[in-house]
Amino acid sequence: MTYRGPKAYIHTDRLKQNLRNIQRHACDRNLICAVKADGYGHGASIIANSIKNEPGVSFAVFTFEEALELRNENIQNDILIFSRFQKERIQSSLDLNLTLNVSSIQDLKTLISFYHRHQSVPKFHVKFDTGMTRLGIDIEDAAIIYELISKEDGVEPEGIYSHFSTADEGDLSYAELQLNQFKSVIQLGQKSGIKFKEIHFTNSGALLNIPDAFYTSIRVGMLLYGAAPSDEVSMDIDVEPVxxxxxxxxxxxxxxxxxxxxxxxxxxxxxxxxxxxxxxxxxxxxxxxxxxxxxxxxxxxxxxxxxxxxxxxxxxxxxxxxxxxxxxxxxxxxxxxxxxxxxxxxxxxxxxxxxxxxxxxxxxxxxxx
Ligand SMILES: Cc1ncc(COP(=O)(O)O)c(C=O)c1O
Missing domain, CATH: 2.40.37.10 (Lyase, Ornithine Decarboxylase; Chain A, domain 1)
Incomplete structure (x- = not known):
């Protein structure tokens, strides 16, 4: 019997074209494609499978379970998990080559003690809170974090990042304050001798509005799916609804x-x-x-x-x-x-x-x- 009910047609040709247009706009920087919440309703595995072989593409999800689903779909690209990690998931994250989010001093200490017991840790990115007041290490605690990292040879972050709260708005003054905080925390890390392979701050709003925040990689969701993040941005990147x-x-x-x-x-x-x-x-x-x-x-x-x-x-x-x-x-x-x-x-x-x-x-x- 044929199915009768709503259908979501997923135009993967448009998805790929959006990706290319975004990449061109971002001067070929790496794209960390947000496929959380089942690929913003499009189907995470459909989206990930369509673009997994495009150059410079990795993925971000919110939960460990979402990452596991992608690995079960044979997605081999890097996958960053945005949520706070659970201690019980560290070993599986290592086995599955998933990238964890370190967003508190306690998270880092947990990884260090895992390292002491297993001589290895999953890849991780350190997240700082620069003004969203959600997950992220307080800027004032940056020195503590860097000291802990410097003391442990085997516990090195792959990346550092933060998240904008107003990058898709007309008034960008708060986003600029956030960006300045982020710059200072990167500088402090570099002064402490820490090398970050990946630095990322930009979401769809910042992609359109704040080229100063592009760094090495772009975390992109909504624009990839061909929709505007808000009605306050001018859509300078050509995208079509997926x-x-x-x-x-x-x-x-x-x-x-x-x-x-x-x-x-x-x-x-x-x-x-x-x-x-x-x-x-x-x-x-x-x-x-x-x-x-x-x-x-x-x-x-x-x-x-x-x-x-x-x-x-x-x-x-x-x-x-x-x-x-x-x-x-x-x-x-x-x-x-x-x-x-x-x-x-x-x-x-x-x-x-x-x-x-x-x-x-x-x-x-x-x-x-
Ligand atoms: C931490 C983080 N980075 C990036 C994104 C992608 O944002 P956007 O869909 O606006 O590009 C999100 C989405 O909410 C997010 O939570």
């Missing part, structure tokens, strides 16, 4: 003017019209708030969402156009003659492209193009 999110038309009926549609009857047809039922709902990641001004794409035209989006389905007002049952409408992305940027929905309902893309999972079937 996901086209679509839902099938499963029922069509002609209704009279004045017919209420969906829960609460808040949508009332203005004239006699075709109302189609689409098998996709908020449980599939289509945001419920989108019903107020929402539209879908069909054969190069847009049509209004009629009434509240339900858990598994919603309705579209096609007017006098009789759509074909079994065909699909475009919910966001770019496919065939239809284009509906995910950014439009994010701006209309006051959310972000990150929230919308990572909501696509569960019953949605992913189809690789």
């Amino acid at each position: 996901m086209s999110f679509c839902g099938p038309i499963v029922n069509i009926r002609r209704v009279k003017a004045g017919t209420p549609v969906s829960y609460g009857g808040v949508y009332i047809t203005e004239k006699d019209t075709y109302i189609a039922v689409i098998q996709t709902g908020f449980a599939d990641g289509l945001p419920r708030q989108w019903f107020e001004n929402g539209i879908v794409g069909y054969k190069g035209q847009t049509f209004k969402i009629a009434g509240r989006i339900c858990m598994d389905q919603f309705m579209v007002d096609f007017g006098d156009i009789l759509p074909v049952e079994g065909e699909e409408v475009l919910l966001f992305g770019k496919k065939d003659a239809n284009e509906l940027p995910v950014e439009t929905i994010a701006n209309e309902i006051g959310t972000t492209t990150y929230v919308l893309l990572t909501a696509i999972h569960g019953r949605t079937e992913r189809i690789i193009i």
Whole structure:
């Protein structure tokens, strides 16, 4: 039986082109591609497998389990794990050649004591908090960290990094403060004789906004998937949406003017019209708030969402156009003659492209193009 429900078409040709355009913009620096949260809803293994052989590509995930999944998919590239590591996972991380995140003095001490017992440690990057106030070593503790590292010959970080909190905003003054903090912490490390093979600070916002922060590698997520990180950046890198999110038309009926549609009857047809039922709902990641001004794409035209989006389905007002049952409408992305940027929905309902893309999972079937 063929599957009936939402589909996410994953355009891997666009993904590769986005990657190349980003790499060119970043003067061929290494790209640490963020494939956490199941590749921002696109399928981590689909994304990683599509670009694993491109030059200068490694991956970042949030959890050990996400990294394990990629290794099980035969992804051999370096994988950096962003979360705090668990003691119990150090040996497996070493065995699987995963790169850990050291984001506290305690993390470093834990790795040092592992080294004393096993004469080896997994690769790790030291993360400093420069103003995000999330994971990361306090700048004031940099000297302690460097002293601990200098004393242990076998415990050397591969990389040093930090994370911007406002790099995708119009006002970059806070990002500049963060960058200055980061510069000082790198200098202190270098003065202490520590060599960092990889230095990285840039996310999608900084890629567009802060060329001074490029260093050796770029950690990139949203731009790779072809969407803007916010509505405040100017999109100077040419990217196309990797996901086209679509839902099938499963029922069509002609209704009279004045017919209420969906829960609460808040949508009332203005004239006699075709109302189609689409098998996709908020449980599939289509945001419920989108019903107020929402539209879908069909054969190069847009049509209004009629009434509240339900858990598994919603309705579209096609007017006098009789759509074909079994065909699909475009919910966001770019496919065939239809284009509906995910950014439009994010701006209309006051959310972000990150929230919308990572909501696509569960019953949605992913189809690789
Ligand atoms: C630590 C870290 N680096 C890089 C990224 C990638 O960010 P973006 O998707 O904005 O490129 C993220 C995403 O949230 C992150 O948490």
